[in-house]
């Protein structure tokens with residue numbers, strides 16, 4: 001079997017995500033036959049290092065023996081059951097473990113089956129919380145959500161509405177609920193001589209004013225803690241979350257932490273909120289949750305929120321949200337195996353060595369004439385590729401230079417999939433320092449070629 005056979009069959013029936021299909025008239029589609037560890041292999045035996053963890057989901061490599069075994073064992077016991085009125089041990093164990101691992105106070109776990117659904121759950125739950133809570137005193141109904149500019153929370157309509165990446169959102173604008181967007185605290189455009197901490201702290205004034213002016217209307221603020229991943233891996237300082245937690249308490253607004261991308265060790269701690277030592281009222285998890293194996297998401301929340309729905313059925317306060325595959329046992333088994341590996345291998349501590357290797361190997365980009373910033377957060381490094389380093393002038397987007405880096409890296413056996421002109425590394429945690437060296441060297445040459 002050749003790559004081209006499969007590619008032809010694919011292109012006659014398939015429609016791929018986040019893709020202008022016409023691009024594949026020039027850009028080859030790569031059929032993957034198998035994966036092992038950091039490696040993906042196509043039908044012609046070419047191998048690629050998965051430097052972006054297959055869209056940020058894979059934590060411990062492809063075809064991980066331990067996770068494979070856990071899924072196989074679960075498969076012979078129970079593949080799926082409805083999750084209303086019924087339950088199963090893998091889901092119970094997983095919920096107990098997530099409650100124990102997550103920031104203090106998040107004591108209840110609601111399952112869904114992908115990141116966008118988790119965000120929808122979080123939005124509906126926070127709206128409904130205030131509805132139930134304020135029912136007695138006839139207060140005004142709160143209907144507004146606040147989010148940051150350049151944020152990303154998924155592709156379903158509610159998630160798009162609280163997001164702000166124009167590329168994904170603008171087209172659907174007429175369909176979306178109205179939200180309040182506050183300027184992001186991201187540090188890329190801070191003024192010379194201002195530290196990231198000062199900048200993020202200063203940017204909080206916008207948030208504070210918005211919350212104080214609209215407190216009666218706002219159900220919740222939703223943020224991606226520390227890293228706006230789909231928004232070009234822009235980063236901000238942890239002080240912002242500390243200030244946000246205090247302000248949400250002060251103005252009686254819920255705080256939703258969307259840790260779909262940054263959860264499970266990406267920023268160097270288990271959850272990014274830990275850098276600020278805060279507990280959100282609601283936390284969304286997905287992507288790395290199953291080690292990159294199966295679609296699952298979890299929404300963790302507080303006893304207070306849970307209790308606001310807990311009443312006699314006839315009072316109509318229940319949260320009647322569901323998905324067919326809620327809490328799928330195979331996905332829960334994969335997630336439990338993933339958490340076993342975190343504990344067994346002391347992953348968060350062990351990753352420090354990889355974080356250091358990533359730092360050392362990306363120092364070479366600091367002086368690259370077309371890299372205006374090297375951003376790092378734990379196991380994430382992002383490089384901003386620009387036309388003019390001195391004034392951070394971007395290349396015209398129509399030139400699509402990021403794709404040139406992508407193509408070059410593939411030719412060298414490395415899978416990088418840039419976000420526009422931002423090249424980033426988000427490798428699985430089983431990557432070796434030598435592989436990190438290879439990935440970054442390939443990226444360096446690819447960027448140099450693409451910026452001539």
Ligand SMILES: *Cc1c(COP(=O)(O)O)cnc(C)c1O
Pocket residue numbers: 114115116117119152153154155224229230258259260261262286287
């Ligand atoms: C990927 C992502 C989502 C959406 O998750 P899907 O599983 O792709 O629907 C939501 N929020 C953040 C922060 C993400 O990175």
